[in-house]
Amino acid sequence: xxxxxxxxxxxxxxxxxxxxxxxxxxxxxxxxxxxxxxxxxxxxxxxxxxxxxxxxxxxxxxxxxxxxxxxxxxxxxxxxxxxxxxxxxxxxxxxxxxxxxxxxxxxxxxxxxxxxxxxxxxxxxxxxxxxxxxxxxxxxxxxxxxxxxxxxxxxxxxxxxxxxxxxxxxxxxxxxxxxxxxxxxxxxxxxxxxxxxxxxxxxxxxxxxxxxxxxxxxxxxxxxxxxxxxxxxxxxxxxxxxxxxxxxxxxxxxxxxxxxxxxxxxxxxxxxxxxxxxxxxxxxxxxxxxxxxxxxxxxxxxxxxxxxxxxxxxxxxxxxxxxxxxxxxxxxxxxxxxxxxxxxxxxxxxxxxxxxxxxxxxxxxxxxxxxxxxxxxxxxxxx
Numbered sequence: 001x002x003x004x005x006x007x008x009x010x011x012x013x014x015x016x017x018x019x020x021x022x023x024x025x026x027x028x029x030x031x032x033x034x035x036x037x038x039x040x041x042x043x044x045x046x047x048x049x050x051x052x053x054x055x056x057x058x059x060x061x062x063x064x065x066x067x068x069x070x071x072x073x074x075x076x077x078x079x080x081x082x083x084x085x086x087x088x089x090x091x092x093x094x095x096x097x098x099x100x101x102x103x104x105x106x107x108x109x110x111x112x113x114x115x116x117x118x119x120x121x122x123x124x125x126x127x128x129x130x131x132x133x134x135x136x137x138x139x140x141x142x143x144x145x146x147x148x149x150x151x152x153x154x155x156x157x158x159x160x161x162x163x164x165x166x167x168x169x170x171x172x173x174x175x176x177x178x179x180x181x182x183x184x185x186x187x188x189x190x191x192x193x194x195x196x197x198x199x200x201x202x203x204x205x206x207x208x209x210x211x212x213x214x215x216x217x218x219x220x221x222x223x224x225x226x227x228x229x230x231x232x233x234x235x236x237x238x239x240x241x242x243x244x245x246x247x248x249x250x251x252x253x254x255x256x257x258x259x260x261x262x263x264x265x266x267x268x269x270x271x272x273x274x275x276x277x278x279x280x281x282x283x284x285x286x287x288x289x290x291x292x293x294x295x296x297x298x299x300x301x302x303x304x305x306x307x308x309x310x311x312x313x314x315x316x317x318x319x320x321x322x323x324x325x326x327x328x329x330x331x332x333x334x335x336x337x338x339x340x341x342x343x344x345x346x347x348x349x350x351x352x353x354x355x356x357x358x359x360x361x362x363x364x365x366x367x368x369x370x371x372x373x374x375x376x377x378x379x380x381x382x383x
Contacts, residue, residue: 011366013037017075017115019066019082019108020044023051023333023343025325026081026123029353031056035361039075042066042082047335048343050228054221054332063224066107074114079360083123083348084108105133112174113145119182119360122172123348126155129170137172149174152183159291160188162351164195165324167294169352175363182363185355195351197310198288200323206312208240215239215337223334230334237318237333237340241300250283251302251313259284259306281306286316292324297345318344326350 014036018027021041030036042062043049049063062069084104140146151174158167175182220227260283284306298304299321307315321344333340
């Protein structure tokens, strides 16, 4: 039976551990439900851990190797969440299943065996479900370290849960066998109601001065007994790049919704002339009335995908990318601009994280399920 606090009459917050927390995208989604309180977060990258600490507090953050964190005493938790680094089996670049980063999922399992949460949420690239790492994870269910759990794996699309971004992610929800199993969420936003680039950019100034290419200088934030650059507010991330004359000429020739195929040969790179088929996203312009493509870590490079502004002759600003990921403008950022771009691109879309959080809370009986499509209103934050 769910315990209720006398002070507010609401359910006690569920204790959550965020592994490989990054800047806190998944945690932000869980926080926005008001139903979870953090007891630990683990992140090895200094700048990402600093951003997490700036927004959620430093007291429960472990900056360092998760293997070292596991050597200490772990807090009790109801839910464990996180996405082990996925670069070793990402759809981009060479796919190396022997990449040592792929084995970090095993540290995730080690945490589950130590903490024994009621439920867990593992998030990764969609390819994860076709790897030997996922096969090994499933093997742990049969008399192994996860024999007391059952899982519901699948692919979810962020737009179906309120994100303004077409991003597919592998989601694995695990539930302790003492409880009713939690399936993957089925509530979806119909395509006609998808959020769009225009809705995500609401209120932003489209034009950015060409000289506005850097974050404010001379600012530092003390965290983990170190100083990092930051903290930066959302409006300070609305910056552009120093483009070459050739790049600007290319941008000017690409129409609304167009891409590299619209360029005359004299403006094409030699490799583009030789390849007349393939991805139509390279040097592509976003569409106002559609969600964006997946926001990756190099969203500021139009040669990497459909990252040109719908009308302006530039790539997305850091702020626009953060908006497409669903970060609120109150979110604060730490690190150099390239590191902040990595944090934004590696994050889980906030709307997807929020939907997963509400779904898990319903599955654990903290809030009653809501008939029909949609989710219950979010109570006041408990984070």
